[in-house]
Amino acid sequence: MPKLYTFLKYFFVVLWACFVIAPFLWAISTSFKDFNSVTGGATYIPWLQFEPTLDGWSVLFKPGSQGGINIIGPYFNSIFVTLTASLISIVLGTLAAYALSRYTFKAGIVKNNDITFFFISQRIMPPVVLSIPFFIFLSSLGLLDSLAGLILVYIVLLMPIAVWIMVDFFNRVPREIDETALIDGCNPFQAFFKVVLPNSVPGMLVAGLFCIIFGWIDFFFAFILTFTKVQLLPVKIVALNSSITPWWSLSAAALVSVAPLIIVAFIVERYLSKGNLSGALK
Amino acid sequence: MAKIILENIAHTYEPNASNPIFALKEMSLSWADGGRYALLGPSGCGKTTMLNIMSGLVNPSHGKVFFDERDVTSMITEERNIAQVFQFPVIYGTMTVFENLSFPLKCRQFPEDQIERKVKEVAEILNLQDYLNNRAKGLTADQKQLISLGRGLVREDVAAILMDEPLTVIDPDLKFRLRRKLKEINDKYKTTLIYVTHDQNEAMTFADNIIVMDQGEVVQAGSPKDLFERPQTTFVGYFIGSPAMNLYECSASSKNEISIGVNSFKVQTNINNSKSENLKLGIRSEYITVEDEHSDNSLEADIIEVEDFGNYKLITASFDSFKIKAKVKRELDIPSEKVILKLPAEHCCIYEDNKLI
Numbered sequence: 001m002p003k004l005y006t007f008l009k010y011f012f013v014v015l016w017a018c019f020v021i022a023p024f025l026w027a028i029s030t031s032f033k034d035f036n037s038v039t040g041g042a043t044y045i046p047w048l049q050f051e052p053t054l055d056g057w058s059v060l061f062k063p064g065s066q067g068g069i070n071i072i073g074p075y076f077n078s079i080f081v082t083l084t085a086s087l088i089s090i091v092l093g094t095l096a097a098y099a100l101s102r103y104t105f106k107a108g109i110v111k112n113n114d115i116t117f118f119f120i121s122q123r124i125m126p127p128v129v130l131s132i133p134f135f136i137f138l139s140s141l142g143l144l145d146s147l148a149g150l151i152l153v154y155i156v157l158l159m160p161i162a163v164w165i166m167v168d169f170f171n172r173v174p175r176e177i178d179e180t181a182l183i184d185g186c187n188p189f190q191a192f193f194k195v196v197l198p199n200s201v202p203g204m205l206v207a208g209l210f211c212i213i214f215g216w217i218d219f220f221f222a223f224i225l226t227f228t229k230v231q232l233l234p235v236k237i238v239a240l241n242s243s244i245t246p247w248w249s250l251s252a253a254a255l256v257s258v259a260p261l262i263i264v265a266f267i268v269e270r271y272l273s274k275g276n277l278s279g280a281l282k
Numbered sequence: 283m284a285k286i287i288l289e290n291i292a293h294t295y296e297p298n299a300s301n302p303i304f305a306l307k308e309m310s311l312s313w314a315d316g317g318r319y320a321l322l323g324p325s326g327c328g329k330t331t332m333l334n335i336m337s338g339l340v341n342p343s344h345g346k347v348f349f350d351e352r353d354v355t356s357m358i359t360e361e362r363n364i365a366q367v368f369q370f371p372v373i374y375g376t377m378t379v380f381e382n383l384s385f386p387l388k389c390r391q392f393p394e395d396q397i398e399r400k401v402k403e404v405a406e407i408l409n410l411q412d413y414l415n416n417r418a419k420g421l422t423a424d425q426k427q428l429i430s431l432g433r434g435l436v437r438e439d440v441a442a443i444l445m446d447e448p449l450t451v452i453d454p455d456l457k458f459r460l461r462r463k464l465k466e467i468n469d470k471y472k473t474t475l476i477y478v479t480h481d482q483n484e485a486m487t488f489a490d491n492i493i494v495m496d497q498g499e500v501v502q503a504g505s506p507k508d509l510f511e512r513p514q515t516t517f518v519g520y521f522i523g524s525p526a527m528n529l530y531e532c533s534a535s536s537k538n539e540i541s542i543g544v545n546s547f548k549v550q551t552n553i554n555n556s557k558s559e560n561l562k563l564g565i566r567s568e569y570i571t572v573e574d575e576h577s578d579n580s581l582e583a584d585i586i587e588v589e590d591f592g593n594y595k596l597i598t599a600s601f602d603s604f605k606i607k608a609k610v611k612r613e614l615d616i617p618s619e620k621v622i623l624k625l626p627a628e629h630c631c632i633y634e635d636n637k638l639i
Contacts, residue, residue, distance in 0.1 A: 179339050180372045182359040184433060185389030198376040 024255075031056045031252035038247045056248030059240070060256065071236050071253065078216060078233040079260065081147055085154030086211035090204055092155070093162025098192060100163070101170035102178065116167050119160040127157075127220050138225055145227045153221050158211040165210065169203030170196075202271040209268040213261060233257050284349040284441040286313040286336060286474065291345035293331055305331045307498040308344060313442065315350075316472035318465065320489035322479055324521070328498040329478045333444045336476070337364045349441050363441050365434030367448040371426035375419040379410055382418045383432045390437070404432045407463060424452040431460075435467060442474035449484070461488050482522050486510075494518050510566070511629075516636040519564045525596065525607045528570070529633075532563045540632065543602035545581045547625055551632040551639055562633040567596070569629035570608035573622045580624045581606075588616055597621065 030038060032052040043049035062068025096119075099105075100112050134153050135144070143149030173196065181191035219234040226235065237253040240246055288311045294302040306328040313319060321329045334340035335347060338359035346355045354362055365386070374382050383401045392400075405411045408428045413421060418429055427448060434443045449457045465488065468475050479485050485492050486506045493503040494517075502514040513519035519527030532540040534553045539546055540563055547563065573580055583599035583606055590612065597608045599621055608623055610616070632639050 174370075174372065176368045176370070176372045177374075179359075180366070180368070180430070180433070181374075182339070183337060183364060183366045184386040185360055185363075187358070187360050190389070195374055199374070201376075 027251040027254050030247050031249075031255060033248050035244075035248075053248075056246070056252040059246070059249040060252055069236055069240055071233060071256065074231045074233045074236040075256070077147060077230060078257075081150045081154060081232060082212055082215035085151045085158055085215050086208055088151070088155050089158035089162045089211050090208050093159045093207065094166050094197075094200065094204060096159075097163050097166030098170055098196065100167050101173075102175070116163065119163040122156065122160045123164075131221070131224050134221065135224060144225060145229045147230055149225060150222065150230070150232070153225060154215050154218070157218070157221070158215055161210050161214060162207045165207040166200070166203055169200060169207075173199065205268045205271045209264060212264055216257075216261060284352075284474075285315045286442060287348040288312070288332075288335070289346045289348065291332075291335060291342050291347070293328075293335060293340065293342045293344070297343055302343075304343075304498050306335070306342070309500050310345075311493070311500060311503070313474060313476065315474060316468070317474055318468045318488065318490045319474075319476045320479060320485035320492045321476060321495065322482060322485040322492055322521075323495035324480055327495045329480075329495055330446055332495075333366065333446055333476065333478055336442070337366045337444055338362045339366075363437070363439065364444060365437060365440045365442070366444040367427075367430050367434050367446065369447040369450050371423060371430050371451065373418040373421075373426045373429050375417075377418055378414065379405070379416055379418050379421070379429060380414040382429050383410075383414075383436055386433050386437050400436050400438075404435045407435070407467070408432050424456055427451050428460075438471055438473075440473060442476055444476045444478075446478045447480070448477075457484075464488070482524070486522075494521065496521075512631065512638065513564065514638045516562055516564060516633050519631065519633075523566060523568075525567050525609070527564045527566055527631075528606050529562050529564045530604055532561050532632075534561060538627075542604065545601065547579050547630060548627045549630045549632055550627050551630075553632055553634075553639065560635050562636065564631040564633060565625050565629055567607040567609040569626055570606070570610075571624045571626070572597070572608065572610055572614060572616065573624045576622060577624065579627055579630075580622050582620055582622055585617070585619060585621055597623075599623065 029044060029046070032046060032054070033043075033050055034053050034055055037043060037050035046052040059068045060071045063070050100116055105112050105115060134156075138144045138146075138149040138153070141149070143152065177199070178188075178191050178196060181195040182188065186194060217234065218232075219238070222232040222235050223238075226232065234257070237250070237257060240249055240253060288309065290308055290310055291306060292304055292308040293306040294304045296302045321332065323329050331340060335342045338354070338357060338361075342355065346353055348354065349362070374385065377385070380401055383404060384397045387397045387400060401414070402411065405414055408431065410425065410428055410432065413425065418426065421429070431445075431448060434440070434445075449460060452460065461484070464475060464477075467473065477485070477488055479488075486509075490505065491503065492506055492509055494501050494509065496517050502509060502518045504514075509518060509522050513522060513527065516527075516529055519529060530542045532542045532547075535541045535546055537552060537554045538550065539548055540553065540561065541547070542563060549563070553561070576582070581601050583601040585597060585599045586605070587598040589596045589598070593612060595610050595612055595614065595616065597610060597616060599606050599608070606623060
């Protein structure tokens, strides 16, 4: 019985792994193909079934004058905007979440839970609802088509995620830890920074991962709020599309754009299990 | 170190309610400097609230807290210089055992050499010296609780160490050793120790003074002997001692005599002035003796059960419709059906409306 169980366990894990990795393998092989190899029926093995070429990849790095799209600038723009917005969201979100978890707020009928819900409700709304207000807002500040403008908007979009995850995290951290720090001689700020915060790193990493994912993959606002001066990666990749879909360079672009997320996920992965989160303190 | 005085303290967690429930009803209490106290009572009786008021984690709805002459009521926890140990271990998981123990001293900016010396001394007392460089997170529950305790002990100048059922997670043998250790620490440093527990044995063996609480009120404060021999209320009689005090509704038949059903008993209390219908007689099972013949204050009871606890026997018997428990020496031969039990007058406590008269 245990053997059968082990077999089934491994069988499904391997099956799931194949399911997850297949699109990547597909994209990798397509990125090294040319027009004929892509349209001439399914082929899998390079050199044997098709002749690999770097055409798909070279388009990504060639300047526009040579028929390429040069994603390097937008790539670094995306990294800068996503990381800055995520970092600010995590810092502000963590502070807000700690306050919401530990102190009682009351304004009329609005209490802590309502404020937390207010944060989350920003994500419930369809993004299109926010597009015109954001456009007018950035336009009035003179921040349209700028990195600062995008960062501002992304903070609004990412902070609810940070608050949501961190409120839940702090609620699971026993209050006694803060109280002990106060008793040991900290003031409330020292208690937060010296004791609570170092123990909250796993939660912050997880919140950070989600912020980075949501910030990195956003196309909608990057498309609406930028024109020519500033471009982010998703917008640039879409610009690749033409009357004949260039599957090879789209595949290469997809691989390049997903690479940072995979790296971040590998780093944060060990903190993702619930046990690690709840076991952070006691 | 300081004398702690609670003056007309009361606390409710729902100050805005029209008819708030008080977790702590108005009371005044003082804790002598260097005393060893146990705060005893059932769960939810207000013990933890009282501790939190002393440490400043809770601001009392009414009354004032004094450390010696100093009014500390509005002072924040950090300024009160109190140590508090909670029921479950609270450790700083990202720090080593050494860093955990030295944290209160570092917060108060003690010199490094003093920190090192004090931490090592406390680690030795708590048998943690081999773990000083280990991460606190990886230790067992009782070791973690020792760290919590250690953080309280490293500061010699604390006004008091408040312990909220601190030994719950610790195994019985270590519990015994730690209680002894705490007593030693109290003798050596003269630090006021206030120990919250709902376990009367823990309270009796640890403290010089026991404060018994029930439903937000202090029902009796005194030495373990006082509490045992002269419980001021039927609650204390019932709560302290194992088995609980035998309690019977009775009526006054003369100045020094009461009757329970058909049985009359002489008592040393003057019950002439009692107007209440609600009279009770209480007697500890330890003071009831087994007799061969009837005499004053004796009764005949039917044996229900005799339990052998190794060092004593516990007789459970019935008379009229009442049950009575007597704790007797193990060697004593006990008849199998009927037994004559004597309730010595000097140990009979009379309660009027559940209060000792």
